[in-house]
Amino acid sequence: MTAPGPLPGVFIQGYDHMSRYDASEIEHKWQAAWEEAGIFRATRTADKPKYYVLEMFPYPSGRIHMGHVRNYTLGDVVARHKIASGYNVLHPMGWDAFGMPAENAAMASGGHPATWTYQNIADMKAQMKPLGWSLDWSRELATCDPEYYGQQQALFIDMLNAGLVYRKNAVVNWDPVDMTVLANEQVIDGKGWRSGADVERRELTQWFFKISEFAGELLEAIDGLDDWPSKVKLMQQNWIGKSRGLQFSFGMVDGPEGIDHVEVYTTRPDTLLGASFVGISPDHPLAKRLEAQNPEVAAFVAECRKGGTTEEALEKAEKRGFDTGLKVRHPFDTSWELPVYIANFILMDYGTGAIFGCPAHDQRDFEFATKYSLPITPVFVAEGTDEAALTEAYVPMKSETVRYIRGFAGGEMLNGTEAVEEAIRFCENNGVGQGVTKYRLRDWGLSRQRYWGCPIPVVHCDDCGTVPEKKENLPVRLPDDVTFDIPGNPLDRHPTWRDCACPHCGKPARRETDTMDTFVDSSWYYARFTAPRAETPTVAAEVDYWMGVDQYVGGIEHAILHLLYSRFFARAMQITGHLPVKAIEPFKALFTQGMVTHEIYLTRAADGRATYHFPEEVEGGLLKATGEKVEIIPSAKMSKSKKNVVDPLNIVASYGADTARWFVLSDSPPERDVEWTASGAEATARHLSRVHRIATDIAAMDNGTSAEDQDLLRAMHRAIDDVSKAIESFGFNAAIAKLYGFTNALQKTNAGGAARKEATRALAQLMSPFTPHLAEEIWSMLGGEGLVSAAAWPKADPAMLVEDSVTLPIQINGKRRGEITVGKDLSAAEVEKIVLADDAVQRALNGAAPKKIIVVPGRIVNLVI
């Protein structure tokens, strides 16, 4: 990392007032003042409404980045505005502190994950404090603290007792590098989301949360999340994936012993007469039975499992099947027999793990049927066409009406949705299966074979089976004496940690050595913040008062997993008595912010290989060191490997926290990406310096009056109104634009000292959510009472927002041709008269009379000629 460079004279030189803008001095001073006043400590009082603002807590990597700065500044603006607006604000901060990087660090350098993690927390906190966020640090928590994870264990036990947790054998994604299981959601392109290793499929006994039982409820409740981005809601809806279909059985002709049918699920029962084969998953019980008996099957199945789920594999891999030789009978015609294939593209986790293939109307089935020379029988054809040989599957939209040539229910002309419902009704009436609603959402596998996570508080006893630990024995602490020199789970190989007494019968027993997925930790921290030191997971009075979170702020990358898990946990905690019903949706409003991006600078070697350069190494498109021209890639996500990073510490050291805060909010709407530019940061620093100078000058003025006082005060009220509205609607870039405008007005005005001082105090207040330190400084310079951070938010006087006269543009046939200024209450008829007398209008009319005149009061006049 490069050291903060010398300042390019932004606020030092040439500014020869007695007190120049020294960000560092100001920021330290006011942070100390806030600390002393304790104004950010959340208190529960009956006299004020509450407001809970929360940003997604960070992983303690040890270093904050610009994304953090933007995220926490966004939340801070909301929090500070709400404090000033008279709310008891809860704005806490903590650490998502369990997880693999700590173990990786321990493996790499031989230390202990706890040492590494707590050092990082200390470092990161030290980096965060100078940003001046209005956080209640007294509520700080770390998920790796026994104080936290002990309560998580209590919660887990309650959930276990409530039947929300269970154990089952399951095919899981095994990360061979990290030696751990990954949730389906944590497998990205067939690779582990952290290690990047190709994921294998293995069968293990795993702990699961019954989130799928809540699929319907979680889906329906999305409609009530009015203050969530519709994009996130849609992503969750798709993830939960509701489908309507028919579940039914194919009877087996000569099945292995004990297996006389194959249960399938289909969303297209209307194509039943186009069935040409039955496919089962390699993990289907029938496949397993055959695998045990037939080495050929075993080989095929093993091949499927090895092929795994990597994207290339799936892309390249043909649809492959293994003909089991078994036959099933078609439910409509028992003499019609279909072959049973084990197929590599069928997932055991979805539906029943078995399908019937209708090659005519499913491209995947079509390819499969072509490969294995299975019949391809169309069930319907496009309107106005006749049956013809197919070269690819015909898959129209379900809303499209088609002509059924092998339909068996409803009419001939139907759209897909109607046909499916008719087919389900027909099948149910004829005793062939039943209509069911299924969800794509699967249960949440939470077991991890890792050390640095919350131990699952259960005990395995030879006599009593799997029993929860007694609550009085919580927390089940992680042992300190562990090593990480070999992969795998240190808990598993610890000499004594596993040994314990059965909580039930007292005999010697073994602890569970799985720890919890870190998504568990972050699924309830929002509730824990309301009583972070309590000896129960939550405290009724506190959660009743503070929950739910009024504004949650974080990245879109958590749109599905974290947010869905949290919604599930809120329900589970309600069932187990840890949260009130009103907090069933934990996050009332969600805001997802964009990234901070930066140009990438690179030079290329002769062979075309890129070398990346830090922004500090580049000036004017040239490398400082060699003068070589650099290639510039615009607007890329900040990434250490591409070196297009800007260290917040350098920015704070060079320009101050207020500059960093202002700039990350100024240039783009918060939900969009913002590009960090050196010139933009410098311009921000210049502007803040200018504000300081203007305020210094005004503070030194006499309290005179002038004819322009009213104009300035009108501008002030206009600014109060605009900025307040912009803040409330997350238009922070717009709020900042208005603050620029108001500052310009303040600089140019000839108003008297009294009015200018009043306006400057208002400016300080309006700036305080964005640049709180400078705002305090100005406030105190101008004789503001107490801290501006604690002062009541200013209110715009409606009377001062009304202009006496308005300027109306005049359009002729929709094109602007001139303007008139008239009294605000002038009648439409009067306006018409004035418009018609206007020179530009006369010229355009050229003697003719207008066909039509539209007068929109206070807005515009349009003449049609």
Place this chain on the structure above:
RNA sequence: GCCGGUGUGGCGGAAUGGUAGACGCAGCGGAUUCAAAAUCCGCCGAGGUAACCCCUCGUGAAGGUUCGAGUCCUUUCACCGGCACCA
């Protein structure tokens, strides 16, 4: 492939269906200065015009609705993001 989102000056972006380009950056000109930095003032979509005026064009493209469209509708292109052998 499906589902979203976004396309506006050199750049980031602003515009309840009502003056397109607020505000900022960059750039240009000027004041100040011995000079520079800093600061202040002004200009800044394209084209036409000697020029103020004024005129023409202009919000990815093509249509449409409307007195009036960046905004609404249809079609289309490009880019970004999410999802997927999901039965």
